[in-house]
Amino acid sequence: MGSVLKCLVTIAICGFCLQNCLAQCPPRPAPNTVLNDAPSIYSQNGTLTAGLTLGYSVDVSGYTHYCYQYITPTGVAEAPTLRVNPGDQLLLSITDAIPSTATESKSAMHNMAAPAATCGDGGSATLQSTNVHFHGMSMPPTCHQDDVLNTLIQPGANNTFQYNTTIPATQPPGLYWYHPHVHGFTEFQVNGGAAGALVVEGMEKYRPEVTGLVERVFVLRQEYLVPWVPGPYQLTINFENAGVIEGPTPYIQMKPGAAIPEYDSHPPRGTRRIHRAGSHRTDQCRARGPAL
Ligand SMILES: [Cu+2]
Numbered sequence: 217m218g219s220v221l222k223c224l225v226t227i228a229i230c231g232f233c234l235q236n237c238l239a240q241c242p243p244r245p246a247p248n249t250v251l252n253d254a255p256s257i258y259s260q261n262g263t264l265t266a267g268l269t270l271g272y273s274v275d276v277s278g279y280t281h282y283c284y285q286y287i288t289p290t291g292v293a294e295a296p297t298l299r300v301n302p303g304d305q306l307l308l309s310i311t312d313a314i315p316s317t318a319t320e321s322k323s324a325m326h327n328m329a330a331p332a333a334t335c336g337d338g339g340s341a342t343l344q345s346t347n348v349h350f351h352g353m354s355m356p357p358t359c360h361q362d363d364v365l366n367t368l369i370q371p372g373a374n375n376t377f378q379y380n381t382t383i384p385a386t387q388p389p390g391l392y393w394y395h396p397h398v399h400g401f402t403e404f405q406v407n408g409g410a411a412g413a414l415v416v417e418g419m420e421k422y423r424p425e426v427t428g429l430v431e432r433v434f435v436l437r438q439e440y441l442v443p444w445v446p447g448p449y450q451l452t453i454n455f456e457n458a459g460v461i462e463g464p465t466p467y468i469q470m471k472p473g474a475a476i477p478e479y480d481s482h483p484p485r486g487t488r489r490i491h492r493a494g495s496h497r498t499d500q501c502r503a504r505g506p507a508l
Pocket residue numbers: 349350351352395397
């Protein structure tokens with residue numbers, strides 16, 4: 217094989233791998249194991265800088281996953297918790313690595329006659345397009361901030377989009393979340409698991425009794441077999457499957473005998489932030505661990 221041909225084959229293989237390897241979501245935790253928190257990214261000197269890649273994969277059980285991949289020194293983590301203070305700058309770069317062939321036929325089915333986006337890559341909204349909504353935050357709905365109507369990030373390793381916004385100085389401390397919010401397609405990626413916690417620090421200024429408590433963050437997600445088709449879905453806690461739910465229902469109910477995820481809590485006293493990142497009620501979700 218000539219050197220030029222070898223080089224072209226290598227480039228082709230690397231390109232294929234880059235597109236597809238990046239798009240693979242991390243495996244889910246084994247059932248009935250102790251829950252781990254997502255890694256936290258803290259603001260440094262008033263700025264939080266992070267880069268996330270939205271990936272896609274279908275697991276061995278046929279469940280579609282969309283995942284915010286975050287590269288750490290020890291590997292790829294999913295949906296890190298972003299921790300900011302009021303007044304911080306948030307620099308979040310997003311790359312869309314969803315394979316363009318992953319859900320093409322479904323995209324056409326759901327494509328709505330929405331006006332072309334004017335921020336980001338533009339083009340039409342499809343199941344492969346993405347953007348980010350900072351849920352509950354009082355940021356301006358403008359380009360590069362909390363704009364979900366006119367911002368579209370299209371698939372492509374080179375299409376990194378930069379969010380650059382300021383956490384309002386008056387933002388109350390507490391638990392918020394970030395997730396894709398492409399107009400007309402929001403539920404699809406969220407139902408595939410793409411959601412993460414966003415914590416505004418400073419609760420101890422309002423509730424001094426929480427000072428010094430070790431904190432756990434639990435995010436409840438519904439993960440549909442096929443995110444754009446109502447049907448069976450998993451209820452997950454920090455991505456660990458807590459039961460399969462049959463059929464569309466306004467209430468999530470654990471199946472009898474379903475494994476209950478455990479959490480450990482080393483300190484005798486701690487605080488837990490529990491967030492529901494989905495569109496259904498999860499009031500019957502259970503986890504097993506020490507009482508407060
Ligand atoms: Cu939202």
